[in-house]
Amino acid sequence: MGITKQKAIELYSVMVKIRMFEEQVQDLYARGMIPGLAHLYIGEEAVAAGVCGALEREDYITSTHRGHGHVIAKGADVRYMMAELFGKTTGYCKGKGGSMHIADMAMGILGANGIAGGGLPIAVGAAFSAKYRNSGQIVACFFGDGSSNNGTFHESLNFASLHKLPVIFVCENNLYGISVSQRMHQPIQDIAIRATSYDMPGVVVDGNDAVAVYEASLKAVKRARAGEGPTLIECKTYRWRGHHEGDPNLGARYRDREEIEQWKKRCPIKRLEGRLLEERWLSRRKMEEIQKAIAQELDEAVSFAQQSPYPAPGDIFTDVYVAG
Amino acid sequence: MRQLSFSLAINEALHQMMSSDESVFLIGQGVKSPWYVGNTARGLFEKFGPERVIDTPVSENAITGAAVGAALVGMRPIVVHPRMDFMMYAMDPIVNEAANWHYMFGGRSSVPVVIWGIINRGGEQAAQHSQALHSLFAHIPGLKVVMPSTPYDAKGLMISAIRDDNPVIYIDDRWLYKIEGDVPEQIYSVPIGKGIVRKRGKDVTLVSASYMVVESMKASELLRKEGIDVEVIDLRSIKPIDELLIFESVKKTGRLVIADAGWKTYGMAAEIAAIVAENIFDELKSPIQRVTLPDVPAPASSALEMVYYPNATHIVQAIKKLLSGKEAPWRIKSVS
Ligand SMILES: Cc1ncc(C[n+]2csc(CCOP(=O)(O)OP(=O)(O)O)c2C)c(N)n1
Numbered sequence: 318m319g320i321t322k323q324k325a326i327e328l329y330s331v332m333v334k335i336r337m338f339e340e341q342v343q344d345l346y347a348r349g350m351i352p353g354l355a356h357l358y359i360g361e362e363a364v365a366a367g368v369c370g371a372l373e374r375e376d377y378i379t380s381t382h383r384g385h386g387h388v389i390a391k392g393a394d395v396r397y398m399m400a401e402l403f404g405k406t407t408g409y410c411k412g413k414g415g416s417m418h419i420a421d422m423a424m425g426i427l428g429a430n431g432i433a434g435g436g437l438p439i440a441v442g443a444a445f446s447a448k449y450r451n452s453g454q455i456v457a458c459f460f461g462d463g464s465s466n467n468g469t470f471h472e473s474l475n476f477a478s479l480h481k482l483p484v485i486f487v488c489e490n491n492l493y494g495i496s497v498s499q500r501m502h503q504p505i506q507d508i509a510i511r512a513t514s515y516d517m518p519g520v521v522v523d524g525n526d527a528v529a530v531y532e533a534s535l536k537a538v539k540r541a542r543a544g545e546g547p548t549l550i551e552c553k554t555y556r557w558r559g560h561h562e563g564d565p566n567l568g569a570r571y572r573d574r575e576e577i578e579q580w581k582k583r584c585p586i587k588r589l590e591g592r593l594l595e596e597r598w599l600s601r602r603k604m605e606e607i608q609k610a611i612a613q614e615l616d617e618a619v620s621f622a623q624q625s626p627y628p629a630p631g632d633i634f635t636d637v638y639v640a641g
Numbered sequence: 642m643r644q645l646s647f648s649l650a651i652n653e654a655l656h657q658m659m660s661s662d663e664s665v666f667l668i669g670q671g672v673k674s675p676w677y678v679g680n681t682a683r684g685l686f687e688k689f690g691p692e693r694v695i696d697t698p699v700s701e702n703a704i705t706g707a708a709v710g711a712a713l714v715g716m717r718p719i720v721v722h723p724r725m726d727f728m729m730y731a732m733d734p735i736v737n738e739a740a741n742w743h744y745m746f747g748g749r750s751s752v753p754v755v756i757w758g759i760i761n762r763g764g765e766q767a768a769q770h771s772q773a774l775h776s777l778f779a780h781i782p783g784l785k786v787v788m789p790s791t792p793y794d795a796k797g798l799m800i801s802a803i804r805d806d807n808p809v810i811y812i813d814d815r816w817l818y819k820i821e822g823d824v825p826e827q828i829y830s831v832p833i834g835k836g837i838v839r840k841r842g843k844d845v846t847l848v849s850a851s852y853m854v855v856e857s858m859k860a861s862e863l864l865r866k867e868g869i870d871v872e873v874i875d876l877r878s879i880k881p882i883d884e885l886l887i888f889e890s891v892k893k894t895g896r897l898v899i900a901d902a903g904w905k906t907y908g909m910a911a912e913i914a915a916i917v918a919e920n921i922f923d924e925l926k927s928p929i930q931r932v933t934l935p936d937v938p939a940p941a942s943s944a945l946e947m948v949y950y951p952n953a954t955h956i957v958q959a960i961k962k963l964l965s966g967k968e969a970p971w972r973i974k975s976v977s
């Protein structure tokens with residue numbers, strides 16, 4: 318089972334899109350044009366691309382505060398994302414959610430969550446529904462190393478395994494929860510070992526290798542669709558930026574510059590580029606074309622967001638309850 | 642007197658109480674990293690070390706529960722939740738365990754824990770990062786809830802909360818952190834359950850707590866220029882609540898406006914309105930007004946945030962509305 322040329326190019330394009338989106342946000346934030354808390358995904362692109370690359374459009378994901386990458390990989394429209402980040406009425410949540418809360422039910426994006434560990438039970442419930450409806454859908458649930466210490470992690474894995482629910486728990490171990498290193502927040506190195514307690518497979522993958530993440534996810538997807546239950550996939554990765562934009566010096570107050578530089582050398586995009594060139598699946602020129610097309614799409618997204626209106630004051634009262 | 646910021650007043654209380662009482666320790670997310678809890682934890686880790694300043698994993702439920710357990714057998718823990726939205730995972734140890742313990746076990750043991758939740762809103766962070774949830778806790782028998790508005794009270798109430806033998810929910814607001822004020826250097830306490838009149842006035846009683854006291858003072862200043870004399874009461878504790886102070890004032894002014902940073906329905910403002918109506922209804926010259934959040938979750942967009950949070954302007958409007966009505970509707974009815 319190797320990755321196909323087409324899939325490899327797809328993963329590449331998705332990663333580039335995430336990277337460029339985040340760089341755009343970084344720039345807009347620095348210029349004071351985007352407010353709020355923007356938690357960027359730069360450096361971790363292979364995880365979202367690899368996992369979502371193994372999903373079908375009908376499948377679901379739950380996402381986190383660091384969710385831009387997840388939702389782009391699952392097919393969110395960057396125009397509506399950007400508008401949401403700007404707080405505009407054309408955004409995915411009509412300006413009510415902001416950076417930490419992108420959802421697109423049509424794409425199976427159930428919602429990015431500002432509560433660390435909040436998404437796990439929700440993913441389990443969606444998987445329960447899929448199983449109950451016999452729909453064949455599965456759920457990929459993203460969460461971080463820090464969030465794996467929340468009781469919701471343990472309760473969710475236990476319940477999902479007990480009922481053999483079609484869910485993939487994707488732990489993005491970027492070695493930190495805010496400023497707290499993994500060493501300081503849990504006594505284990507491999508979060509995947511916790512799968513044993515819940516009698517499900519626990520896999521460690523290189524989270525900067527999109528192909529490896531994709532292949533591990535495919536296996537988990539197969540298992541989930543066959544009714545055999547959940548899998549825990551731990552992706553070892555690293556965020557290049559601070560915890561959120563505005564965290565000074567890229568978080569150098571709590572981690573070595575040297576460490577940051579080392580991880581930057583393991584850029585997930587460069588890595589797949591290497592493979593694509595080696596296999597002669599994609600030329601440099603074609604890569605540049607992909608980047609250009611994405612740059613244009615992002616330009617349009619920013620213009621769309623800028624030109625969109627802000628919500629009217631009265632909109633504050635809409636959508637509290639379902640009408641009727 | 643010496644001036645100190647609100648956040649450093651808390652910091653001083655923690656330093657002094659940890660120095661004077663070895664059973665006091667601080668536990669919560671970010672306590673080692675000064676930027677995360679403002680500068681309220683400054684220097685604590687360096688001074689008291691990892692045994693007494695414990696930076697925790699994302700495990701609000703277990704950490705708060707553990708603090709309750711430690712309090713049960715000899716410690717005086719302070720659990721900090723740098724954003725009170727995240728404290729919702731700790732509802733069980735707070736509501737089912739800490740609050741009930743003394744009563745449920747026939748008064749034979751107690752839980753002297755301080756659970757410190759920080760209101761941290763604005764900045765387009767949306768519904769899960771903006772909530773002022775004090776009224777939830779004030780609803781629960783067995784809990785005390787304090788909400789300082791000045792640096793002096795921030796320190797004094799933290800000290801009282803630590804010394805109290807009951808579970809105390811200490812709630813502060815990040816919007817207060819930079820405010821400077823008089824703070825004595827020694828250890829002192831501010832009594833829990835006692836409010837204070839921040840400004841004397843005769844036309845209307847304005848009751849608030851925490852950050853809304855700042856907006857209330859602004860409003861009273863704006864109204865003074867228009868010849869309206871507002872009496873501002875800072876509750877400082879919302880449970881137990883200083884009923885007598887409110888009653889005395891309302892008896893004098895005959896009018897009551899309550900400003901609260903929480904939601905309207907079933908909230909702090911509703912409770913104050915109820916106790917006044919129950920006890921001194923006949924003293925009221927006009928209906929009670931509440932200035933609160935609208936009953937909707939916090940939005941992200943700046944365009945919506947602007948209208949979401951109640952401020953001095955809203956208070957001024959409410960007071961003017963109240964003063965423009967000649968008589969309370971029920972009085973008019975009883976005359977006719
Ligand atoms: C219940 C809860 N507690 C605390 C927080 C504050 N918080 C925001 S992000 C974060 C770190 C999460 O770390 P991790 O899960 O590793 O995700 P990462 O930011 O590294 O992607 C924390 C503790 C929160 N959002 N929710």
Ligand SMILES: [Mg+2]
Pocket residue numbers: 461462463489490491492493494495
């Ligand atoms: Mg992390």
